[in-house]
Structure formats: structure tokens, C-alpha cells
Amino acid sequence: MNQPPPDSYALDPSWTDLVPLPQDDGEHPLAQIAYTEEYSEAMSYLRAIMAKNEYTPRVLQVTAHIIEMNPAHYTVWLYRAKTLLSLLQSDDGAAADLGRELRFLNDLALRHQKNYQIWNHRQTVVEAMAAAPELVGQMVREEKQFTNAMFRRDGKNYHVWSYRQWLVRRFAAWAGEVEFVDGLLAADVRNNSAWNHRYFVIFGQQGEEGVGDEVVEREVRVVEDAVFIAPQNASAWNYLRGLLGKVGRPLSSVEGLCLTYAPLDNPDAITSSHALDLLADIYAGRKEERAKAIKALELLAARYDPIRANYWNYRAGIIKAAA
Amino acid sequence: MSAASPSSSSKSPSNSTTKTPSTPSEVFNDILSSAQPAPTYSQQTWNPSNPYFPHYHNQNMTTTASPPEPIMPPTPALFTTPPILQDTLQTLSSKEQLSTAEICMKHLSNPSDPFPILSRRQHIAFLESGILGGRNGKLPHGMVLLDASRPWIIYWCLQGLDSLGVDVGKYRERVISSLRPLQNESGGFGGGNGQVSHVTASYAAVLALATVSRGEGEDGEEGEEALGIVDRRAMFHWLHEIKDWESGGFRVCVGGEEDVRGVYCALVILALLGLPTSGNLVKGAKEYLGRCQTYEGGFGATPNGNEAHGGYAFCTLAGLCILGEPAEVLRKHLDMDRLVSWLSARQYAPEGGLSGRTNKLVDGCYSTWVGGCWALIEAGIDGPQDEKEVALGQNKAVGSLWSREGLARYIMSCCQSPKGGLRDKPGKNSDYYHANYILLGLASTQNYFYYTPSPMPLPSSSPQDNESEDLPLPLTAPFLWRYSPRIPSNTPNVAEAIIEDMPEWPDDVEEEDMLPGQQIESDRLKVHHPIFNIPFERVGEIERWWKEKVGF
Numbered sequence: 001m002n003q004p005p006p007d008s009y010a011l012d013p014s015w016t017d018l019v020p021l022p023q024d025d026g027e028h029p030l031a032q033i034a035y036t037e038e039y040s041e042a043m044s045y046l047r048a049i050m051a052k053n054e055y056t057p058r059v060l061q062v063t064a065h066i067i068e069m070n071p072a073h074y075t076v077w078l079y080r081a082k083t084l085l086s087l088l089q090s091d092d093g094a095a096a097d098l099g100r101e102l103r104f105l106n107d108l109a110l111r112h113q114k115n116y117q118i119w120n121h122r123q124t125v126v127e128a129m130a131a132a133p134e135l136v137g138q139m140v141r142e143e144k145q146f147t148n149a150m151f152r153r154d155g156k157n158y159h160v161w162s163y164r165q166w167l168v169r170r171f172a173a174w175a176g177e178v179e180f181v182d183g184l185l186a187a188d189v190r191n192n193s194a195w196n197h198r199y200f201v202i203f204g205q206q207g208e209e210g211v212g213d214e215v216v217e218r219e220v221r222v223v224e225d226a227v228f229i230a231p232q233n234a235s236a237w238n239y240l241r242g243l244l245g246k247v248g249r250p251l252s253s254v255e256g257l258c259l260t261y262a263p264l265d266n267p268d269a270i271t272s273s274h275a276l277d278l279l280a281d282i283y284a285g286r287k288e289e290r291a292k293a294i295k296a297l298e299l300l301a302a303r304y305d306p307i308r309a310n311y312w313n314y315r316a317g318i319i320k321a322a323a
Numbered sequence: 324m325s326a327a328s329p330s331s332s333s334k335s336p337s338n339s340t341t342k343t344p345s346t347p348s349e350v351f352n353d354i355l356s357s358a359q360p361a362p363t364y365s366q367q368t369w370n371p372s373n374p375y376f377p378h379y380h381n382q383n384m385t386t387t388a389s390p391p392e393p394i395m396p397p398t399p400a401l402f403t404t405p406p407i408l409q410d411t412l413q414t415l416s417s418k419e420q421l422s423t424a425e426i427c428m429k430h431l432s433n434p435s436d437p438f439p440i441l442s443r444r445q446h447i448a449f450l451e452s453g454i455l456g457g458r459n460g461k462l463p464h465g466m467v468l469l470d471a472s473r474p475w476i477i478y479w480c481l482q483g484l485d486s487l488g489v490d491v492g493k494y495r496e497r498v499i500s501s502l503r504p505l506q507n508e509s510g511g512f513g514g515g516n517g518q519v520s521h522v523t524a525s526y527a528a529v530l531a532l533a534t535v536s537r538g539e540g541e542d543g544e545e546g547e548e549a550l551g552i553v554d555r556r557a558m559f560h561w562l563h564e565i566k567d568w569e570s571g572g573f574r575v576c577v578g579g580e581e582d583v584r585g586v587y588c589a590l591v592i593l594a595l596l597g598l599p600t601s602g603n604l605v606k607g608a609k610e611y612l613g614r615c616q617t618y619e620g621g622f623g624a625t626p627n628g629n630e631a632h633g634g635y636a637f638c639t640l641a642g643l644c645i646l647g648e649p650a651e652v653l654r655k656h657l658d659m660d661r662l663v664s665w666l667s668a669r670q671y672a673p674e675g676g677l678s679g680r681t682n683k684l685v686d687g688c689y690s691t692w693v694g695g696c697w698a699l700i701e702a703g704i705d706g707p708q709d710e711k712e713v714a715l716g717q718n719k720a721v722g723s724l725w726s727r728e729g730l731a732r733y734i735m736s737c738c739q740s741p742k743g744g745l746r747d748k749p750g751k752n753s754d755y756y757h758a759n760y761i762l763l764g765l766a767s768t769q770n771y772f773y774y775t776p777s778p779m780p781l782p783s784s785s786p787q788d789n790e791s792e793d794l795p796l797p798l799t800a801p802f803l804w805r806y807s808p809r810i811p812s813n814t815p816n817v818a819e820a821i822i823e824d825m826p827e828w829p830d831d832v833e834e835e836d837m838l839p840g841q842q843i844e845s846d847r848l849k850v851h852h853p854i855f856n857i858p859f860e861r862v863g864e865i866e867r868w869w870k871e872k873v874g875f
């Protein structure tokens with residue numbers, strides 16, 4: 001781990017060469033924060049070190065100290081990253097132990113789930129580690145494991161997902177991602193972040209030529225299974241629509257599926273407003289069946305999703321105007 | 324279900340809670356007719372000028388002879404009963420959703436106060452404590468987590484106070500002296516003194532300066548514009564440094580990450596400071612924003628496939644609306660149908676509030692991030708509107724595509740903390756961020772924002788788009804927005820909802836200024852600008868300020 005902070009920078013011989021730089025908050029400042037002595041002192045020594053453009057191991061000590069007190073301090077993170085990279089290039093390379101840095105980040109990330117900066121910094125560190133190609137495979141495996149651990153705490157953590165997607169794309173680590181999503185969806189079929197990642201993976205690794213028919217059919221089956229156990233799950237229906245749109249298949253190719261959950265001739269048996277929504281679009285595209293589209297939208301507005309009545313009525317209005 | 328019943332005594336309209344909800348208007352009529360005799364709750368809490376009940380107001384208008392006694396109708400069943408469609412399979416997401424819906428229903432159906440009034444004084448006290456601190460004049464040390472976000476605290480509190488009717492001009496000098504040490508010589512503002520310039524800190528600093536008025540100079544003349552402390556030339560150079568010429572986006576700081584916040588914040592800074600767009604600073608920005616739209620129709624943080632998220636939706640739409648006329652720029656760069664569908668799906672019942680992502684919970688701050696998108700979308704659908712026609716209610720507009728009433732109910736019943744301030748949802752503590760964005764969202768429910776035709780062609784409306792981006796013009800589109808309290812109706816035969824009968828809030832609500840019986844307990848907020856989220860009237864002043872400038 002990082003070298004523990006001194007009890008007092010002012011009294012510690014390895015810091016006494018610096019003249020601490022106080023903070024200028026201006027006259028009668030608004031929203032001024034009552035810092036602890038500890039925070040003010042560490043910050044004033046960091047300012048002093050930054051003013052000298054010093055990139056030495058003790059920067060890691062003071063930045064770790066401040067980050068522990070305020071992990072959202074982006075300036076401190078940036079300076080720490082700069083220092084690490086500069087140490088790597090120097091004779092003091094051993095001081096920049098990137099593995100240790102990741103462990104430092106793991107601990108912080110687990111304690112500060114909503115923090116941004118940790119993940120941005122992690123990207124910098126991993127990028128630096130990738131300079132050794134023989135270690136990349138192992139590193140990517142471990143990174144996936146760590147993000148998995150984060151997802152076990154919160155399967156929808158936006159920063160962690162952004163990082164995961166960066167990692168997968170950066171190192172072309174697509175293998176195993178679909179299975180990983182399958183696992184998340186088995187635990188919670190409504191995890192929209194997992195569905196989004198599914199879309200990212202299916203279409204992200206394909207490049208220009210697009211996905212083959214068998215993949216599309218498999219994915220449609222995945223949706224069929226998902227809506228079978230939870231017909232009112234918007235994530236699955238959104239994914240279906242996105243999938244069909246991306247590969248240029250008409251919505252009408254899933255009309256049968258929609259009718260299973262939204263039998264228009266038996267409105268009492270409807271179990272999915274999303275199926276109704278899709279049906280409205282399918283029928284709106286067919287002149288002779290516009291009345292059915294209107295009916296679906298009226299059911300949504302009046303009965304199955306009335307908080308969105310204005311929106312459903314707007315759509316019905318568009319169809320009526322076109323007729 | 325007992326919690327959802329408006330009153331446990333005698334003739335409660337119990338049918339409203341057991342019957343399947345039909346249309347909102349039917350539900351409402353149902354309740355009105357069943358709410359006899361007059362309800363037992365205190366009349367004092369009923370605000371007759373409450374703007375959120377179009378049908379109720381319609382009733383008022385049809386009985387022209389003598390307006391009926393203002394009664395507070397019980398909460399419509401839509402907001403007191405679980406949704407009609409619920410899967411039997413339970414997962415973590417559905418359990419969280421269910422428990423949130425339950426606690427919200429409890430708040431929404433409170434029989435003694437079905438539509439609480441805005442606790443204005445408490446919210447003012449809460450926000451004042453954010454800029455003025457406690458007894459020692461400082462914020463508690465736990466707030467150190469916001470030590471790199473001080474311009475944000477100042478902006479949230481000032482804007483929130485302005486919404487509540489406080490004259491924030493009195494803080495002008497202190498805002499200036501607080502933000503000056505945050506500006507870096509190389510351009511931009513950091514989150515605190517000595518911190519690296521960051522685009523969100525710069526954005527918040529510019530907004531904070533923009534909220535305070537010009538004040539009075541010597542001889543009673545108009546004072547110096549607070550934004551004058553910004554080194555515009557250095558800012559301009561710094562924005563070039565964080566511009567990503569390849570992607571068209573902006574990084575948040577030199578060496579920092581790149582996402583749609585960077586673009587939105589940079590564009591707001593450019594527009595409010597009247598900086599030229601020469602040097603291609605906005606080149607590729609529209610396309611960048613367009614590429615952030617996901618298969619769901621919403622927007623991710625970057626064009627790289629992130630999940631659609633309400634916060635980024637506002638950044639994208641507002642960013643595009645800075646770059647051109649909404650009807651043109653939104654339709655050109657976005658799939659509007661998918662966007663409107665996704666945005667509309669963010670509103671839930673029974674909660675009435677807005678969520679940020681599919682299958683996530685409602686949260687008060689999305690009142691701005693999602694709710695604020697509606698004005699931009701509706702303008703994108705309607706096209707430019709004539710001010711005179713709007714004033715007469717003769718303009719053609721699509722009307723509200725969302726439920727203003729639902730959001731207002733969620734805010735009033737669920738987001739007001741009993742200790743003052745506003746919060747994400749019941750059970751959470753209030754904070755300055757939520758307070759501001761919830762108030763802005765509430766103000767959005769009270770106003771109709773529209774775009775007026777440009778007196779001269781905008782750069783973006785030229786057919787040769789890329790060339791025109793080279794023109795060294797300031798960004799003018801966001802200055803062409805107007806607002807009206809008259810919200811166009813989309814329900815046939817219902818006179819437009821609201822709002823003209825709401826009393827105007829006095830300019831400044833010092834406790835000592837209030838007279839007994841003064842119409843102070845109004846929900847009416849001061850109006851903000853739908854793209855900049857600063858006091859509306861300041862935007863015209865700011866435009867005049869930079870128009871008077873020659874060069875930097």
C-alpha cells in the first residue's frame with residue numbers, strides 16, 4: 001500500500017524542505033468549507049509540491065492521504081497520475097508499482113461506489129500496464145474479475161460499466177462477455193445495464209459486416225425467453241426493438257410474439273404494455289390496420305399506461321392525421 | 324391498500340382506490356363526484372391557484388357565474404394504486420421498484436394533505452445555509468467531498484434561491500470574490516483555489532455569475548456585469564485545449580475524460596460569454612451529440628455504447644439547442660420517435676416522478692435532467708412560434724407530451740424534506756443539488772417554453788453546414804427562447820390548463836417583508852431559462868452585455 005501519511009507534515013523531516021502554500025478563498029467567500037486541520041495541511045503541502053512541478057514518490061504519499069479524505073478531488077488524481085507516469089520513465093521506476101496502484105484503487109472503489117475519478121485513473125494505470133504485452137491477458141482477466149465484484153454490489157453502476165466497455169473494446173476482450181451478460185440477466189432479467197452491454201457486445205465486435213442471421217435469431221429467442229418470465233420488462237422489449245432496427249428487420253416479424261402478450265381482441269388478457277406499444281407501431285405501418293393501432297394506443301392511454309396518456313394520444317393523433 | 328384510501332372515516336371515495344384506473348380524466352371526474360360532502364381536511368393547505376389540475380380548472384371555467392369553493396380533491400387513483408400490469412416474477416429491480424412505489428403512494432395519498440404546498444421558507448433557509456454556512460460561516464467538514472465542486476454549491480444554492488423568489492443580487496460581490504480565486508490564468512475555473520481548470524467547474528462558475536444581477540453602479544447606473552470577471556480570451560484558448568478535434572467532443576479537463584457533459588458545458592460557456600465559434604470550436608459537436616443516442620432512444624455518456632441515461636439526455640438536447648434551431652437540429656441529428664418514446668417512458672405511476680434509466684427508480688433530480696428535455700422536444704416538434712400568437716393562445720402546438728401533474732405531485736408530496744430542502748425520494752436526505760434541480764423541474768411544469776423565429780438566418784440553417792461553422796459568430800439560438808405561463812392544451816375542449824391566476828411571487832421574500840395574509844403560500848416559482856438553467860430575465864441582459872463588446 002501507499003506509505004502512510006506523516007502525523008504532521010510540518011514536523012516530518014522528509015517534508016520540511018517545503019513551504020506550505022495556503023489556499024486563497026477570497027474575501028467573504030460563499031460556500032466555504034470548514035476543513036479539518038489534517039486536510040488543510042495535506043492540501044497546502046500538495047500545493048507546494050505542485051508549484052515545484054515535483055514528481056517524486058512522496059507525491060504518491062500525500063495524494064493518497066488526500067484522496068482518502070476526499071476521493072472526488074480530480075486535481076489530486078491528475079497529479080498523481082502524472083507522477084506515476086513520470087516515475088515509470090525515471091530511474092525510480094520501482095516506486096511506481098502499478099499492481100500496488102490497482103490494489104489501492106480496488107479498495108477505494110469498493111468504498112466509494114459513486115466516484116468517477118477512480119475509474120478514470122484506473123484507465124490510465126491499465127493503459128500504462130499494457131506497455132508490457134505479455135501481461136495484458138492476465139491483467140484483462142483480473143480487471144474483469146474486479147468489475148464483476150463491483151457489479152455484485154451494484155449491477156447498474158454507470159462508471160463501472162463505462163470502464164468495462166472501455167476495457168473490452170480497448171483490448172478486444174469480447175470473449176466471454178455474452179455469457180457474462182447471461183449470468184447477470186439470470187440473476188435479474190430487468191438489469192437494463194446488462195441488456196445495454198449485450199447490445200454493445202453483439203454489435204461492437206462485428207465491425208462493418210454486421211451480425212449473421214443465426215445471431216439475430218438467437219437474440220430474438222433470448223428476448224422471447226425473457227418476456228415469457230416477465231412480460232412487463234421494458235428492458236427486453238427495448239432490446240428487441242433496437243436489435244430489429246439495427247439489422248433492418250421489420251417490427252412485424254415479431255407481431256406474433258406481441259400478440260401473445262397483448263391480444264388486441266381480448267384486452268382483459270393483456271399482460272404487457274410494451275407489446276401493445278410495438279403492435280401500435282406495427283399496425284400504424286399498415287394502412288388497412290390503422291384502426292388496430294389506434295385501439296392499442298387507446299388501451300395504453302386509458303388503461304395500461306395512463307401516466308403517459310398524453311404521449312399515447314399524441315401518437316394516435318399522428319396516425320389519425322395521416323389517414 | 325388502506326394507506327391509499329383518502330380518508331378512513333365515513334364517506335371516503337373508496338371506489339377510486341379499488342377500481343381499475345381508466346383515463347386520467349375519468350378517474351378525476353369520478354373522484355370529484357364522489358368527493359361529496361366536502362372533505363374533512365383543512366382548507367388552509369389547499370392552494371386554489373394550484374396549476375396542476377387541468378380538468379379541475381376546466382370545471383372552474385365552465386361554471387362562469389360563481390366559481391366554486393376551492394376544494395382540494397383527493398389524489399387520483401392513478402397515483403394511489405399500483406400499476407395494473409405487474410409481473411409475478413420478482414427480481415432485485417422489481418423489488419426495489421415495488422418498495423419505492425409503495426412509499427411514494429403513502430406520501431401521495433396522504434388524506435390530510437393530498438397536494439402539499441411548497442414549503443418555501445424552509446427551502447430558502449436550507450439553501451441559504453448552503454452558501455452562508457453554519458454559525459461559523461462555513462459548511463461542515465463533511466462537505467469536504469464537495470471541495471472540488473465549490474462553484475457547483477454556489478450555483479445550486481443561488482439558482483434555487485432565485486427560483487424561490489429571493490433576490491440573489493445581494494450576493495453579487497461575494498459571488499465574485501468567491502469565484503475569482505478559482506479562475507486560472509491559463510483559462511477556465513477549477514473546483515477550488517489552485518485546482519486544475521475543469522469544464523464542469525467552469526460551467527458552474529459561469530452559471531453562478533450569471534444568476535446574479537448586474538447590480539447598481541455609481542450614479543444609480545447599471546452596474547458591471549458579474550460575468551465580466553471571466554477572462555474570456557483565456558477561456559476561449561483553454562476550450563481549444565480541451566477540444567477533441569477528432570471526435571468533435573470536449574474533454575472535461577486537460578488529460579481528463581471525454582463525454583457529453585464536456586460538450587454541453589463548453590457550449591454553455593461559449594454561448595453565455597458570447598465567444599466566437601471561429602477556430603472550429605464547435606466543429607463536429609452536433610454529430611458527436613447525435614452519436615450519443617442509443618438503441619433505446621435516450622443518450623449515453625459518450626458515443627461508445629453507454630447506457631441511455633437521463634443526465635446525458637439533457638446535456639445532449641440542450642447542447643444541440645445551443646447549436647441551432649430545435650426543429651432543425653434535433654430532427655436532423657436524432658431519431659425523434661425513439662427519443663420521445665424513451666423520454667416518455669421515464670415517467671412512472673403511481674409515483675408520478677421521473678427515472679433516469681429503464682428499470683431504475685424515480686429520483687427528484689430527473690425533474691430537470693428528464694423533465695427539462697420536454698420543453699426542448701416540444702419545441703423541436705412545434706417549430707418556431709410567434710410570440711403574439713402564443714400570448715393570445717392561438718399558436719399551434721403539440722401541447723404537453725408528459726404529465727405535468729404527475730411530476731408536480733411527486734415533487735410536492737415526495738421530494739420535500741420535512742427538515743427543509745428537497746430530496747431524491749422519501750427516506751433520503753435533502754441536498755443542494757437535488758433542491759435546485761427539483762425546483763427547476765417544478766418550474767418547468769408551470770411554464771410553456773418555446774422557440775421564436777430567428778430575425779436572421781442562423782449559421783446552422785445554412786445548407787452548407789460545415790462551412791458555416793467557420794463563421795466567427797457567437798451562438799445565438801439559445802437566446803431566441805421565450806416562455807409563457809399559458810400552457811397549450813392537448814386535450815380537445817379543455818381550455819388550456821393553468822396558470823395565469825397564480826399570483827406572481829414577490830421579487831424578494833425577506834421574512835420581514837411579508838404581510839399578514841399576503842399570497843405568499845403559492846407554488847409559483849420564478850422562471851428559468853430552459854437551456855441554461857439560470858434566471859430567465861438574466862439571459863437577455865447577458866446577451867446585451869456581450870453584444871456591446873468588441874472583440875474580447
Ligand SMILES: [Zn+2]
Nearest residue numbers: 686687688747
Ligand atoms: Zn438524484
